[in-house]
Amino acid sequence: MxxxxxxxxxxxxxxxxxxxxxxxxxxxxxxxxxxxxxxxxTPSQSDRDxxxxxxxxxxxxxxxxxxxxxxxxxxxxxGRATAKAxxxxxxxxxxxxxxxxxxxxxxxxxxxxxxxxxxDPDQIASVVERTVDIAGSIDCLVNxxxxxxxxxxxxxxxxDLHRQFDVNVYGPHRLIRAALPHMRAQGEGRIINVSxxxxxxxxxxxxxxxxSKHALEAMTDSLRAEVxxxxxDVTLIEPGPVETNxxxxxxxxxxxxxxxxxYESLYELYDEAQLIGGGAGGPFASEADDVAAAILxxxxxxxPPARYPVGPLAQYGVYARFLxxxxxxxxxxxxxxxx
Numbered sequence: 001m002x003x004x005x006x007x008x009x010x011x012x013x014x015x016x017x018x019x020x021x022x023x024x025x026x027x028x029x030x031x032x033x034x035x036x037x038x039x040x041x042t043p044s045q046s047d048r049d050x051x052x053x054x055x056x057x058x059x060x061x062x063x064x065x066x067x068x069x070x071x072x073x074x075x076x077x078x079g080r081a082t083a084k085a086x087x088x089x090x091x092x093x094x095x096x097x098x099x100x101x102x103x104x105x106x107x108x109x110x111x112x113x114x115x116x117x118x119x120d121p122d123q124i125a126s127v128v129e130r131t132v133d134i135a136g137s138i139d140c141l142v143n144x145x146x147x148x149x150x151x152x153x154x155x156x157x158x159x160d161l162h163r164q165f166d167v168n169v170y171g172p173h174r175l176i177r178a179a180l181p182h183m184r185a186q187g188e189g190r191i192i193n194v195s196x197x198x199x200x201x202x203x204x205x206x207x208x209x210x211x212s213k214h215a216l217e218a219m220t221d222s223l224r225a226e227v228x229x230x231x232x233d234v235t236l237i238e239p240g241p242v243e244t245n246x247x248x249x250x251x252x253x254x255x256x257x258x259x260x261x262x263y264e265s266l267y268e269l270y271d272e273a274q275l276i277g278g279g280a281g282g283p284f285a286s287e288a289d290d291v292a293a294a295i296l297x298x299x300x301x302x303x304p305p306a307r308y309p310v311g312p313l314a315q316y317g318v319y320a321r322f323l324x325x326x327x328x329x330x331x332x333x334x335x336x337x338x339x
Contacts, residue, residue: 065135065136065137066091066092066135067092067137067139067140068092068093069091069093069094069139069140069141070094070096070128070131070142070179071086071094071096071144072142072143072144072145072171072175073097073118073144073146074096074106074113074144075098075103077288078194078242078288078291079097079142080103080106080288081287081288081289082142082291082296083106084109085295086299087106087110091140092134092135093112094113094114094127094130094131094134095111095112096113096114097113098116100113100114112134116145118172118175119166119167119170124174124175124178128179128182132182137182137186138179138186139188140190140192140299141175141190141191141192142295142299143191143192143193143194144295145167146171147167147168149163149208150270151208152204152266153207154263155259155263156207156208161211164208165211168212168215168216169215172219176223179191183230183232184230188231188232189233190232190234190235190298190299190304191233191235192234192236192295192298192299193220193236194291194295195213195216195220196213197238197239197240197309197311197314197316197317198213198317199213199217199238200238201317204269205269216236220234220235220236235305235306235307235308236307237291237298237310238310238314239286239290239291239294239311239314240286240311240314240316241285241286241311241313242286242287242290243285243287286310286311286314290310290311291310294308294310295308
């Protein structure tokens with residue numbers, strides 16, 4: 001599958017502007033506010049009053065306008081529930097999906113809806129700029145778009161592995177890079193990355209998906225320290241199994257006719273695990289609204305924690321990663337025998 005590449009070259013217009021400014025300085029042009037020593041120009045009282053009024057208006061707007069949030073992957077499940085949760089709290093919600101027709105009901109409810117493919121850098125840049133134009137800022141970014149490529153690693157092609165990372169890792173990275181300059185200029189912001197308990201502990205059959213979530217968690221931990229000095233908070237949301245159509249998408253990603261027969265027991269164990277705890281009515285599955293509540297709290301609380309585990313299996317994952325590898329491997333071997 002062809003994938004979009006990021007263009008990291010600097011904007012040509014920025015370079016021209018800088019060159020022009022340097023040329024003006026070299027010609028001896030004077031700044032009205034710094035030329036008072038020579039007596040050439042002095043700012044009038046009305047000019048100073050206008051600047052003070054402009055700064056005051058900007059500060060007032062910061063506290064009177066609605067807070068804004070840009071959310072990816074709103075066509076179903078967690079993203080849809082999150083958009084509705086922010087809307088109920090009177091946020092300016094920019095809800096996105098690959099196909100805008102899938103989120104028309106969110107538009108009717110009061111969200112601004114935009115089409116966004118997180119693998120398209122140009123579209124990402126456009127959506128972030130439109131968010132700032134519409135809302136006056138980008139106070140919170142929720143990186144929710146993603147999917148799970150499950151199956152034993154032997155059954156996963158390199159192209160499918162790349163596609164998994166393109167959506168689950170490079171997608172959030174692209175959006176973060178586009179949003180951060182605005183948040184730094186604002187002097188504040190929130191970035192919320194939706195990960196998974198699989199981002200803490202990997203299980204057989206989840207290597208590709210777990211790899212993408214482990215990468216997202218590592219990037220988020222680094223980012224949190226990097227942007228702290230700018231007043232920007234960064235948080236991970238780590239749900240366990242959730243009652244959504246996510247499981248159906250998992251099955252679609254690796255049809256039965258592409259599965260290696262030697263791993264039949266692994267696939268059977270995966271199916272049974274879904275019935276016990278996954279998004280198929282299992283007793284340990286959380287609701288999408290539970291995850292949305294955690295995301296909203298991370299966006300609203302004055303000092304959000306670094307991580308929000310959601311659901312009983314997510315809490316288990318926090319502790320299970322401290323078990324010796326041999327014990328975890330033995331537990332899987334026991335489950336395989338029981339299955």
